[in-house]
Amino acid sequence: MCGIAGILNTSPGAPPARGSLMRMIEAVQHRGPDGFGFYHDNDVGLAHARLSIIDIDGGTQPIHNEDKTVWVVFNGEIFNYLELRAELERLGHRFYTHSDTEVIVHAYEQYGDKFVDALNGQFAIALWDTRRQRLLLTRDRTGIRPLFYTVVGNRLLFASEIKSLFAEPAVPRRLNLAGLGQIFTYWSALPPTTVFEGVQALAPGHRLVLEAGRMQLSKYWDWQFPSVLPDDHRHEQDIAEELKALLIDAVRLQLRADVPVGAYLSGGLDSSIITTLIKHYTDTPLRTFSVTFEDDEFDESNHQQQLVHHLGTTHTSLRCKRADIGAAFARTIWHAETPILRTAPTPLMLLADSVRAAGYKVVLTGEGADEVFGGYDIFKEAKIRRFWARAPQSKMRPAILARLYPYLKNSPAAGRAFTEKFFSEGLEHKDQPFFAHIPRWTTTQRTWQFLSPEVQQALADFDPYRTIQQWLPPEVAGFIPLGRDQYVEAHTLMSGYLLSSQGDRMAMASSIEGRFPFLDHRLIEFANRLPPYLKLRGLTEKYILKKSVQGLLPDSIRRRTKQPYRSPDSQSFFSAGQPAEYVAELLDPVRVRDAGYFNPSAVTKLFEKCRNGRAIGFADNMAFVGVLSTMLVDAMFIRGSMTAADVSTGNSFNEVAASAATVSTGVVK
Amino acid sequence: MSAAPESKIREFILSNYLFTNDASALKNEDSFLKRGIIDSTGILEVIQFLDDEFGVKVADEEMSPENLDSVNNLVAFIKRKQA
Numbered sequence: 011m012c013g014i015a016g017i018l019n020t021s022p023g024a025p026p027a028r029g030s031l032m033r034m035i036e037a038v039q040h041r042g043p044d045g046f047g048f049y050h051d052n053d054v055g056l057a058h059a060r061l062s063i064i065d066i067d068g069g070t071q072p073i074h075n076e077d078k079t080v081w082v083v084f085n086g087e088i089f090n091y092l093e094l095r096a097e098l099e100r101l102g103h104r105f106y107t108h109s110d111t112e113v114i115v116h117a118y119e120q121y122g123d124k125f126v127d128a129l130n131g132q133f134a135i136a137l138w139d140t141r142r143q144r145l146l147l148t149r150d151r152t153g154i155r156p157l158f159y160t161v162v163g164n165r166l167l168f169a170s171e172i173k174s175l176f177a178e179p180a181v182p183r184r185l186n187l188a189g190l191g192q193i194f195t196y197w198s199a200l201p202p203t204t205v206f207e208g209v210q211a212l213a214p215g216h217r218l219v220l221e222a223g224r225m226q227l228s229k230y231w232d233w234q235f236p237s238v239l240p241d242d243h244r245h246e247q248d249i250a251e252e253l254k255a256l257l258i259d260a261v262r263l264q265l266r267a268d269v270p271v272g273a274y275l276s277g278g279l280d281s282s283i284i285t286t287l288i289k290h291y292t293d294t295p296l297r298t299f300s301v302t303f304e305d306d307e308f309d310e311s312n313h314q315q316q317l318v319h320h321l322g323t324t325h326t327s328l329r330c331k332r333a334d335i336g337a338a339f340a341r342t343i344w345h346a347e348t349p350i351l352r353t354a355p356t357p358l359m360l361l362a363d364s365v366r367a368a369g370y371k372v373v374l375t376g377e378g379a380d381e382v383f384g385g386y387d388i389f390k391e392a393k394i395r396r397f398w399a400r401a402p403q404s405k406m407r408p409a410i411l412a413r414l415y416p417y418l419k420n421s422p423a424a425g426r427a428f429t430e431k432f433f434s435e436g437l438e439h440k441d442q443p444f445f446a447h448i449p450r451w452t453t454t455q456r457t458w459q460f461l462s463p464e465v466q467q468a469l470a471d472f473d474p475y476r477t478i479q480q481w482l483p484p485e486v487a488g489f490i491p492l493g494r495d496q497y498v499e500a501h502t503l504m505s506g507y508l509l510s511s512q513g514d515r516m517a518m519a520s521s522i523e524g525r526f527p528f529l530d531h532r533l534i535e536f537a538n539r540l541p542p543y544l545k546l547r548g549l550t551e552k553y554i555l556k557k558s559v560q561g562l563l564p565d566s567i568r569r570r571t572k573q574p575y576r577s578p579d580s581q582s583f584f585s586a587g588q589p590a591e592y593v594a595e596l597l598d599p600v601r602v603r604d605a606g607y608f609n610p611s612a613v614t615k616l617f618e619k620c621r622n623g624r625a626i627g628f629a630d631n632m633a634f635v636g637v638l639s640t641m642l643v644d645a646m647f648i649r650g651s652m653t654a655a656d657v658s659t660g661n662s663f664n665e666v667a668a669s670a671a672t673v674s675t676g677v678v679k
Numbered sequence: 680m681s682a683a684p685e686s687k688i689r690e691f692i693l694s695n696y697l698f699t700n701d702a703s704a705l706k707n708e709d710s711f712l713k714r715g716i717i718d719s720t721g722i723l724e725v726i727q728f729l730d731d732e733f734g735v736k737v738a739d740e741e742m743s744p745e746n747l748d749s750v751n752n753l754v755a756f757i758k759r760k761q762a
Contacts, residue, residue, distance in 0.1 A: 428722045428742070431712045453718055459698060612698035619695060627720035 012071070013041030013059040013518075014083040014157075015169035016136050018145050019052075020223055023164050026055030034167070034174040035059050040345075041085070041170060041518045047071045049081050054138050054145060058083040061521050063267050063371060064091075069109030076104055079140045080115045085170050086133030086155045087525070088113055089263040094128060118146075126217065126230050130263065130530065134170060134212075144221040151231045152378070152529045153214030153505030156514055160209045166220060171515075172209055172347045176647060182208060183648050185640075190607070191469045192477070193349050194457045194636060196447075198506025200481050205348050205643065214505050231531065232483070233500055233538060235493025240541045249544065250558040253536065257558065260530035261287045264374060265294050271372045271525075272297040272365060275325070276575060277313030279552065280376025280385075282567045283559050284527055288374065289321050290562065296323040299365050299373065301330050301357045308576050313567065320564055328364050330357040335582035336590045340652070343642040345519040346511040350639050351454065351632040354577045359516040366520040377513060378528035381500045382537045383552040384492060384545030385572055392446030392495050393546060395433055399440040408433065410549075443486045444478050446495035447502070456629035457636050460612050478502075492542040579631035580620035583638070587621055596641040605644050608637055684733065684757050688750050691728055696721060707750040722747060729753075735760045 015034035017026035028050070035046055035057035042059030049056040049072040058071040064087070072081045088094065091110035094117060099105065103116040110131075117125035118137055123146065132154035137146045147168055149157045159168040162180045175181050189205035192198070202210035212218055215231040242249070261284060265271055273285045275298040289296050298318065302311040311327065318325045335356045342356045343349075365373055380386050391411070398407040408430045436448035444451075451474055458466070478498070486497050509526075517524045527533075537545070540554065547553040556568055583593045595601065597617050599610035619625045620634050645652040689705060696716045697704050711717040717725065725747060729735040735757055737746075746756040 428712065428717075428744075431744075432718060452715070456715070456718065609698075611700070615694050615698040624695070624724065626724060627718060629718055629721065 012061050012083075012085045013038030013170040013174070014057065014085050014134060014136055015174045016054065016056045016083065016145075016167070018054050018166045018168075018220055019164055020161070020166055020220065020225075021164040022053075025052045026050055026165070028055070030178055031055045031057040033177040034169055037174040037177045038169065038171050040521060043521050045070065047083070049083070049138070051140065053143065056081060056083045056136055056138060061371060061523065063087070063269055063523065065107055065109035066268055068107040069111060071111055073107065073109065073111045073115060075115040075119055080118055081138045081140070082111060082114050082118075082135060084111050084114060084133060084135045085157075086131055086135075086150065087264075087266075087523070088129050088131040088133065089266055089530075090130040092266070123217065123219070124230075130532070132525070132529075136168060142221060144219065146217060146219050147212055148217035148230070149212045149214055151215045151531050152500065152509065152534070154509050154514065154524075154526060154529065156510055157212040158204065158209055159212065159218070162208075166225075172204070172206060172647070175209060183650075184208070185607070185644065185648055187465055187468050188472070190349065190465070190640065191458075191472045193351070194461075195451050195455050195472075195474045196478070196502045196506070197351055197454065198502055198510070199348070200478070200502070200506070206647070214501075233497050233534065234485075235489035235497065235538050237488045237490065239490060240539060242541050242544075246544070246554070246557065249540070250554055250560075253533075253554060253558040256530075256533050256536055257283070257527065258287055258291045260527040260533055261374070262292060263530070264525045264527050265292055267372050269371050270295070270297065270369075271374065272299055272368075272370045274298070274361070274373050274375040275300045275314050275317060275323075276376065277310030277317070277567075278376065278573060278575075279556065279563075279567060279570060280379035280528065282317050282376075282563055283379070283555070284374050284376050285317065285321060285323065286559070286562050287527075289323075296321060297368070297370065298323040298325045299361055299368070300325070300327050301361050302327050303357075303577065304329070304331050305578055308578065310573065313570065316564065317567060326364055326368055328357070328361050330360060330577070332578050332582045333585055334360060335577060336584075336593070339582070339638070340592060340642055340656075341519065342516070343639050344646055345515040346639075347515070347643070347647065348511060348639075349636055349643055350507070350511050351457070351636045352576070353579050353582055353635055354575060355512040355516045356582075357577050358512060359519050362517045362520040362522040365522050371521065372523045372525060373517070374525045374527060376528065377508060377524070377526045378504070379552065379555065380572070381496060381504050382528055382534050383555045384496065384542070385551045386499065387572070387574070388446050388450060388499065389492060389495050389546055390549050390551065391433060391449065392491070393549075395437065396440055396445070396491060398434075399437040402434075402437055439475070441487075442475070442479070443482055443489070443494040444475065444498050445491075447498055453629055454632060457633040460608050460616065460633050460637055462606060462609050465607055490542060492546060493538070496538075580625045580634040581623065583634075584621050584623075589617075589621060593638060596638060596645065602637075602641070605641060607640055607644070613637055685750060685754050687732060688753050691725075691732075692716065692750065695724065705750070707754075709750070710744070710748050712744060712748055725753075729757065733757050733761070 039059050042061045044060045044062045047058040047070050056072050072083050074081050088110040091113045094113045098116045105112050117128050126148055132150045134155040134157040135148045156170055158172050160175050167175050169175055184207040186205055186207040189199040189203050192200055201213035204211050216229050219226045275281050275285055288294055300314045303309040335353050338356050342359055394410045411429055411433055435452050439445050513524055544554040583590050599614055602608050602610040602613050693705055726737045
């Protein structure tokens with residue numbers, strides 16, 4: 011796992027300067043602390059920061075083909091590199107390293123741009139074809155590894171993180187209000203949009219080719235769902251067996267590494283499945299890590315301990331206090347490079363620190379299972395709301411909603427009449443692909459009341475439904491309903507927030523590589539073909555997945571209803587009514603007014619509400635975290651008034667909370 | 680007595696849900712639900728406010744729009760409960 015950066019002249023000009031490349035790659039040194047590598051010629055410069063995981067001695071990048079006409083820098087892993095290598099060698103290709111990177115250049119020679127189809131992995135790739143003077147940028151299917159680019163004058167700059175692009179003084183630093191409006195609606199900007207003007211994100215499953223001054227963007231893979239209910243005659247047990255075999259193979263492939271591999275254990279079903287499969291089907295010694303919270307509402311340590319005892323793993327748990335989150339949140343935003351609406355990424359960043367401290371570089375996690383197998387409450391909600399939309403006057407139908415959210419202290423189902431009103435929002439859109447997401451987006455858009463009149467004016471034309479409708483591929487509207495819900499979820503919240511702000515960026519903050527067996531594209535394709543009742547049966551989520559691991563997991567874990575991973579939000583920034591120092595500074599009315607994004611008096615009222623512990627709903631907490639993170643993005647990336655050094659040392663942040671979160675490790679036999 | 684709950688409630692709604700001092704932002708007959716002023720978890724804060732401020736306990740079956748969904752409805756509800 012690594013960081014990449016590069017510069018391409020899109021028309022003849024001075025060769026990319028080594029100094030520029032060096033500044034760009036140094037900006038993402040946390041992604042690859044084990045060494046730098048460079049390639050340049052007249053029109054292109056490639057840079058690489060390495061985290062050594064496979065072929066520790068020989069895998070230095072850039073890597074080239076036999077006659078050095080194709081060069082590559084790459085961030086990620088190609089899990090099926092051994093099989094691909096054997097195939098390419100059979101076809102006459104000669105390898106000079108044992109790294110997974112080298113299969114990329116030979117596969118490109120062999121298959122042209124279609125080489126991506128042969129890769130099973132998580133990757134962001136920059137490949138330079140010297141003969142055709144052609145740059146190819148591509149990203150994995152689900153958006154695990156990031157890749158951004160911008161065009162300044164006659165140069166295209168690209169990098170794993172936006173801070174590399176900003177390392178070039180010529181790149182303007184302006185907040186993109188359209189991106190902000192999207193984040194304050196969908197939780198993430200819709201690629202290629204980012205929260206910075208002129209900075210584009212390469213979308214998951216896409217490639218961008220630059221040749222002879224032309225730029226061509228194309229999609230090579232996407233989530234596909236049937237348009238009619240699939241007619242699956244196989245016995246359920248056979249489907250479950252096939253799924254189990256695929257899962258075992260995905261885990262086996264993703265354990266490939268020349269360094270020890272650990273796993274996250276949340277206490278929920280998905281990570282329990284991964285750790286159990288590692289235990290039963292591989293020889294890898296099991297080393298697990300988890301976060302615990304002082305607040306019962308968020309804590310899952312009982313379930314974690316249950317599995318630790320069951321499997322006998324060597325386990326580290328990190329107890330995350332509210333103040334730890336408040337103190338580390340600025341560093342979170344430095345790595346995430348975007349406004350976010352929850353603090354949930356921060357504990358995972360702290361957990362990555364403790365993984366690193368334990369001497370590990372790679373962890374497997376359960377991420378993706380909910381999107382692939384229909385695990386989220388939003389899918390259940392949508393099912394009930396569709397059922398209700400067929401008889402909108404029914405009094406009985408919405409009553410089923412009360413069965414959702416048993417785990418929430420402040421459940422939206424608490425006041426029946428209010429719940430019904432909330433979920434009845436947008437029933438008339440029942441045939442739209444984004445129907446499931448309307449309640450979530452409506453709640454999230456409550457953050458808009460804090461935007462300044464100027465920003466509200468600038469966003470006056472933003473229509474959340476029309477925007478997503480134009481952005482989604484037309485075929486999504488034809489998918490079966492659960493397929494539509496899953497598609498929108500995978501392309502907004504999952505790739506734009508969970509895998510990036512909460513995934514790649516938090517792990518990479520400590521040079522930790524996350525791996526996600528549930529996002530093996532073979533598993534996604536398998537699951538997407540299944541009839542919806544094998545995923546959501548009644549209101550039981552992930553039905554077939556649970557069936558496939560029957561007998562492997564303790565039933566109490568297997569049957570447990572999903573508890574989404576959450577952490578304390580606005581409470582994290584106040585201690586006995588006192589705000590963390592940097593929070594008070596950034597949310598000072600003068601500071602807020604000068605930045606221009608928010609209405610200072612509204613923010614002050616919100617600040618007081620949170621300070622007094624009266625912000626208990628989602629909307630207020632999202633607004634608080636959204637405003638604070640936007641102000642941090644402004645300070646760090648637009649103004650440059652807060653630096654990486656401030657962030658990493660904790661300077662100017664509250665002293666009280668500077669103590670590290672508590673780590674405890676134990677071996678359970 | 681009747682004016683006091685109304686102004687307290689108005690101030691609570693204005694500053695806690697509309698985050699403003701502008702009294703024209705809220706009419707006493709405005710439906711909190713229809714105008715999107717209070718969401719389904721927000722109503723729990725209103726219930727806590729009624730308890731803290733007026734000592735009014737809201738039973739589950741009383742959590743209805745008729746009792747809670749506007750300044751006017753809240754004022755009338757408090758009056759009934761305190762009667």
